[in-house]
Amino acid sequence: MINVDEGKEMYELMKRLFPICRSITGDGVRKTLRILQEHIPITIVEVPTGTQVFDWEIPNEWNILDAYVMDEYGTKVIDFKENNLHVMGYSVPVNQEMSLDELQEYLYSLKKQPDAIPYITSYYKERWGFCLAHTERQRLKDGMYKVYINSELKPGSLTYGELIIPGETEEEIFLSTYICHPSMANNELSGPVLAVALAKWLLARKNKYTYRIVFIPETIGSLTYLSRNLEHMKKNIVAGFNLTCVGDDRTYSYLPSRQGNTLADKVAINVLKNHFPEFVEYTYLDRGSDERQYCSPGIDLPVASLMRTKYGQYTEYHTSLDNLDLVTQDGLQGSFTLYKDCLELLEWNEYYQIACLGEPQLGKRGLYPTLSTKESGSMVREMMNFIAYADGSNDLVDISNIIDAPAKRLIPIVEKLIENNLLLVNRGEKE
Structure with a gap:
């Protein structure tokens, strides 16, 4: 049986996953999935670069070994190995020297959050760059700097994980979460560790519904998964949830499906109103995660999102401040209980x-x-x-x-x- 204190177990798994540099492709995703595979029997799937997924195409695979900016005295003033947010995601290789004025064009910081390292990516246009706290940027002195990024961008594959838990019926409940961000705790890792905890609970019981649980890169991953499974999903899925931002201990949030009237919406609203009446309700116009794909016209799966603080609505979002101090065991435990209540209600709803x-x-x-x-x-x-x-x-x-x-x-x-x-x-x- 799953531990009584799921929150502690989820938090410990998050601590193990936190240092890994993930992106929409690459070895960081594979390493993450292999660790999750130690807890639940997921299948790992590779889809080659260049594969057409609806209107998109799977890009080249990106991996990185090292990156830094070194001043003329040999001091690394920016070091990827200290924090993997220091490098813009999907940065191409670079090895050159340049003045501080030249370097500034490739630096990213936040004046309004001077102590935070921003999370910046450029998946579909080749660039390179470094991210740093604005206070550190202001300390940089005139002079020459060595700029080094040891990365690789070449044909490979996109990787995702899938777990199907058979039930008494072929009708399915769908749970989706993403594994494509580097070291951020709430926005990135709270969803996967919650999905693992829910999977363990489901595997230990008899279920009416079949459960389809996926761990994918955001956007391109959901498009890839849909392109391979859409017919079956449209036929069998009766309700689904996008798991993200479920680890802080602030107020719960609800973002509906595009139509707002699916079984997932109905169950979510009932559980929230009865147990967490102070929750914040958004509209589909406030969307921003994989519900954009699951609920898009022609796909229209019954997928809603139950979160703690919604992505984009907390100051730590997409920065180095979204760390292991922001997420709590109690926050994770509460989200587990919320989702367990929703799934139990789905199981009994007749x-x-x-x-x-x-x-x-x-x-x-x-x-x-x-x-x-x-x-x-x-x-x-x-x-x-x-x-x-x-x-x-x-x-x-x-x-x-x-x-x-x-x-x-x-x-x-x-x-x-x-x-x-x-x-x-x-x-x-x-x-």
Whole structure:
């Protein structure tokens, strides 16, 4: 069984993954996936450079061994080995000397966050560059500098990981997260470590649905995965979630699918309103991650996003401040609980119909106190309210919303009624 304290286990895995330099392709992605493979049985897939994926093409593979800027006294004033955010992602090789004035054209810093190293990439146009804290940039003195980037950009492949957990039905729940950023904790690693924890939990239980869990490079990876699996996904996926930015301990956020009316949206809203009513709700116009691909016209998968602080909405985002101090064990544990509640609700969500005419006699089945008092009536009010709306036209989420009772609290009621042959599943009403 999974540890009681999933948050601690997730945080320890994040610490191990944090130093790895990842990008949309390359050995950093492979190393990350191999570590995840130690925890869950994912399949690692390679897709060659040049493969057409809808309107895109998989680019050359990028790998980097070393990079630095050295002053004329032999001091490395910028060093990739100290922080892999120091190098612009996908930087081409360079080995030359230049003045500080010439070098400034290739430096990136943030005046408004002077102590943060920014995260900068150039995937689809060949460039090179270095990123540094603005305070460090201001300390650079006039003189000559050696600029060195030992990188390689050549045909290779894009790598992703996939785990299919079979259920009782071919209908699927889809979980997607990305593995393409260097050392950032919340924006990059919180999603994968949560996906691993959820996969362990799912693997240890019997599930109604089949679960499709993918670890992909953002954007180009989701496009690649869709191009290879779209027909099957459109046929079988009933709900999905994009896992990102789930590691801080701030308020929860919800970003809907493009239509906003899918089963994923319905379940997410129900769980959030009943357990985390202070959550921040966005619209699809605020999108920015892989929901752009999963919900795009013609694809229209039922995918929503449940996050802590949404990407782009916290000051540490896409900087070196998104580190292991920003993410907490409690934050990860809370997100695990939130997603587990959503998946459990999906598992139990059916169109239920009471199996007899009139109210069933609960007392003879031990479901209702045989002595009728004012207090005893309130004890079973939720059960009676559930029964009142279990007419085959409402699913569990509908009934939860109608009677204003958390679906999580209704699941034991459903179990008891099924055990006593008082509840039918009206699958014919389900869309």
